[in-house]
Amino acid sequence: xxxxxxxxxxxxxxxxxxxxxxxxxxxxxxxxxxxxxxxxxxxxxxxxxxxxxxxxxxxxxxxxxxxxxxxxxxxx
Numbered sequence: 001x002x003x004x005x006x007x008x009x010x011x012x013x014x015x016x017x018x019x020x021x022x023x024x025x026x027x028x029x030x031x032x033x034x035x036x037x038x039x040x041x042x043x044x045x046x047x048x049x050x051x052x053x054x055x056x057x058x059x060x061x062x063x064x065x066x067x068x069x070x071x072x073x074x075x076x
Contacts, residue, residue, distance in 0.1 A: 011069050013044060016062040025062035029054055031072075038073030 004011060009031075019025055029052045033039050041052040044066030052058070052069065060067055 008072060009069075010071050011067075013042075013066050013068040015064065015066055019063040021063045022061070023063070024059045027052075027058040027060060027067075029056040029058070034073040036073075038071050040070045042068050042070065044068075 016025060027041070029039070029041075031054055033054070035051055035053045039052050041050050041058060042048070043050075043060065046065065050058075
């Protein structure tokens with residue numbers, strides 16, 4: 001389990017190679033940030049960029065798909 005805290009949390013592109021290859025990882029989006037301007041979840045191989053709102057729960061095959069988030073924008 002990893003918890004990223006702070007105003008400028010950015011997760012670099014990566015795959016979680018130690019995770020079960022066909023298993024899923026749950027990403028729970030929390031915090032106070034402007035999700036329309038930042039904090040987007042990027043999935044590399046399917047070439048998907050999605051809004052990640054606080055409270056969202058996303059399932060990702062984290063050992064197979066490169067994933068990361070964009071820089072957060074302050075809540076306004």
